[in-house]
Amino acid sequence: MLYQFYEAQRALLSPFAEFASASSKLYNHPLSPFTHTPMAHRISAGLDLMHRLSKEYEKPEFEINSVLCDGIDVAVQEQVAIEKPFCRLLRFKRFTDNMPMLAKMKDQPTVLIVAPLSGHHSTLLRETVRSMLQDHKVYITDWTDARMVPTEAGPFHLDDYIAYVQEFIRHCGPQVNVISVCQPTVPVLAAISLMASNGEATPLTMTMMGGPIDARKSPTAVNNLAMNKSYEWFEHNVIYRVPINYPGNGRQVYPGFLQHTGFVAMNPDRHLSSHYDYFLDLVRGDDDSAEQHRKFYDEYNAVLDMPAEYYLDTIKVVFQDFALVNGTWEVNGQLVRPQDIETSALLTIEGELDDISGAGQTKAAHDLCTGIPKSRQFHYDVEGAGHYGIFSGRRWREMVYPVVRDFIAGHQAATPAKKNAAPVKKAAARRKNAASA
Numbered sequence: 444m445l446y447q448f449y450e451a452q453r454a455l456l457s458p459f460a461e462f463a464s465a466s467s468k469l470y471n472h473p474l475s476p477f478t479h480t481p482m483a484h485r486i487s488a489g490l491d492l493m494h495r496l497s498k499e500y501e502k503p504e505f506e507i508n509s510v511l512c513d514g515i516d517v518a519v520q521e522q523v524a525i526e527k528p529f530c531r532l533l534r535f536k537r538f539t540d541n542m543p544m545l546a547k548m549k550d551q552p553t554v555l556i557v558a559p560l561s562g563h564h565s566t567l568l569r570e571t572v573r574s575m576l577q578d579h580k581v582y583i584t585d586w587t588d589a590r591m592v593p594t595e596a597g598p599f600h601l602d603d604y605i606a607y608v609q610e611f612i613r614h615c616g617p618q619v620n621v622i623s624v625c626q627p628t629v630p631v632l633a634a635i636s637l638m639a640s641n642g643e644a645t646p647l648t649m650t651m652m653g654g655p656i657d658a659r660k661s662p663t664a665v666n667n668l669a670m671n672k673s674y675e676w677f678e679h680n681v682i683y684r685v686p687i688n689y690p691g692n693g694r695q696v697y698p699g700f701l702q703h704t705g706f707v708a709m710n711p712d713r714h715l716s717s718h719y720d721y722f723l724d725l726v727r728g729d730d731d732s733a734e735q736h737r738k739f740y741d742e743y744n745a746v747l748d749m750p751a752e753y754y755l756d757t758i759k760v761v762f763q764d765f766a767l768v769n770g771t772w773e774v775n776g777q778l779v780r781p782q783d784i785e786t787s788a789l790l791t792i793e794g795e796l797d798d799i800s801g802a803g804q805t806k807a808a809h810d811l812c813t814g815i816p817k818s819r820q821f822h823y824d825v826e827g828a829g830h831y832g833i834f835s836g837r838r839w840r841e842m843v844y845p846v847v848r849d850f851i852a853g854h855q856a857a858t859p860a861k862k863n864a865a866p867v868k869k870a871a872a873r874r875k876n877a878a879s880a
Contacts, residue, residue: 446683449700456497463494488725492718495737500744502588503566507535510576515544519576525614528596529603529750531585532611533565535576548580552851553619555611555646556583559626560604560753562702562746564588568624569742570835574844575622579851582615584608584627588747589696590689601630601756602774608634617644620851624834625800628654629761632781632808637774639783639814648854649784650847652792653800653833655761656808657768661801664709669762677758682751697754699746706743709798768807781811788819788854792843794828821850 470477470487477483507519518538525532539545554575558565565585575581584607589599608631612619623631628651639645658666683698685691707714721736766772772779789812791805809820823846825833832838 446698447686449698450686450688453499457499460494460498463490463497467491467494484726484728488722491725492722495721495740496718500741500746502564502745502747503569503742505533505535505566505569505572507569507573507576510537510573512537512539512544512548512577515539515541517544517548517576524582525611527607527610528592529587529589529599530607531587532614533583533585535572535581535583537576537580552579552647552855553615554579554581554851555615555619555621556581557608557611557621557623557627557631558584558586559624560586560749561626562699562706562749563742564745564747566745567742568834570839571622571624574840575847578848579620582611584611586747588699589694589750590685590691590748592691592694592750594691594694598752599750600752601760604753605630605634605637605774609638612638612646613643617646618855619646620648620650620854621646622650622652622847623654624652625654625830626757628652628656628805628808629757629767632656632811633767633772633774633779635787636779636781636784637777639785639787640777640780645784645787648788648790648851650790650792650850651805651808652843653794653797653805653830655800655804656806656811657765657804658762659765659768660803660807663798663801665705665799666762666801668705669758674755674759674763677755682755685748691748695751696748697751699748702749703744703746768811781808782813784812785814787815788821788850789815790821790823790847790850792823792825792833792846794825794830794833796827796829797833799830819854 467487467490469475470480470483470490472478505521507521509516509518511517520536520538522534522536523531524534537548539548556568556571556575558568565583568583572581572583592599604627608627612621612634621631621635631649632651635645635649655666658670662670681697681701682695685694685696717736717740721733724730724733724736760766760772764771767779767781770778770780789808791808793800793802793805795802806822809822812820823843825838825843828838828842833843
């Protein structure tokens with residue numbers, strides 16, 4: 444009944460949210476007489492904050508219409524390359540009438556970004572996509588809110604997730620470079636491992652960022668919850684059926700609002716302080732800071748439901764059985780063997796202050812991928828970066844992206860014998876020097 448209660452509360456608050464928004468404008472519009480009353484700015488700011496705390500947040504758009512490539516403004520069109528019941532593969536197609544730039548773009552590497560299916564929409568990686576488009580052809584997985592998928596589409600297990608990733612890799616071609624952020628590091632490594640075991644071509648490079656490859660290392664609050672509660676506890680306490688007002692009526696899901704509540708509960712003081720600062724920015728008339736707050740929370744508060752079977756599979760395989768690192772994970776009867784990967788280069792990235800995937804969890808991929816020569820294995824610790832800082836914000840742009848870009852560029856046409864750590868090491872050194880300057 445919890446999901447139904449949440450929907451009833453949402454419906455009840457919706458008119459109030461709209462009333463608060465309209466009233467806020469009444470106290471700050473230059474033509475309104477209420478604008479000139481005492482405390483008008485504070486009243487307007489308070490009502491605006493009430494609106495944002497009680498409104499429903501829809502799935503955001505990527506809104507990437509253009510990007511600068513070598514100083515040239517290039518148009519970008521979002522296209523659906525593959526559409527599956529639980530995911531769309533999006534391509535950000537670039538267009539320009541500058542012939543030299545067009546010729547250069549055609550030869551640039553292809554990148555598949557596997558976004559997390561862990562509560563937020565793939566637009567959380569908007570800045571990742573925007574940066575990658577400067578030097579790459581970019582695809583991204585756009586996972587569907589499970590409450591919008593009719594029950595006729597059937598269940599969606601972790602094995603199905605892996606099958607999706609493999610299909611997307613094959614679509615992008617053998618020259619693809621795969622980037623997985625957070626949750627998908629585990630199923631992406633499994634997908635590529637199975638392809639290698641079956642003799643298929645594997646991606647040129649694998650970049651794994653802030654993911655729980657080995658959740659036993661430096662366990663965080665997220666890890667501890669998954670490890671300390673039994674599988675049956677999750678099955679009985681966090682799984683609910685989608686209400687009747689959605690296409691997925693009756694489907695069992697892990698609701699997005701529960702995941703969002705968990706995220707907020709990890710740092711309640713930080714969120715409280717952020718909302719208070721937003722109120723003060725509105726009172727002071729600091730529109731730029733207020734808009735930054737809106738953009739962040741428009742994304743952060745927009746959540747999706749996860750299929751129950753997928754969520755429970757992940758809890759068991761990744762956080763309780765540690766099946767990948769223990770070598771016991773079977774997908775459709777076939778053992779997952781990362782040691783069979785031989786031709787792909789590997790880069791792992793961790794944030795120094797990551798409170799979701801602890802130190803060493805992502806780096807553990809190197810201990811599993813023993814078939815990859817050490818000359819093509821790299822790791823980068825991002826100083827001062829939290830979980831979100833490794834794929835968005837200033838540290839992503841100035842420190843992480845150049846490392847990823849140089850790593851991919853250094854492993855395109857070169858043979859294994861010629862590949863070396865120089866591109867990654869030089870880029871990392873440049874980032875460190877810049878940070879300390």
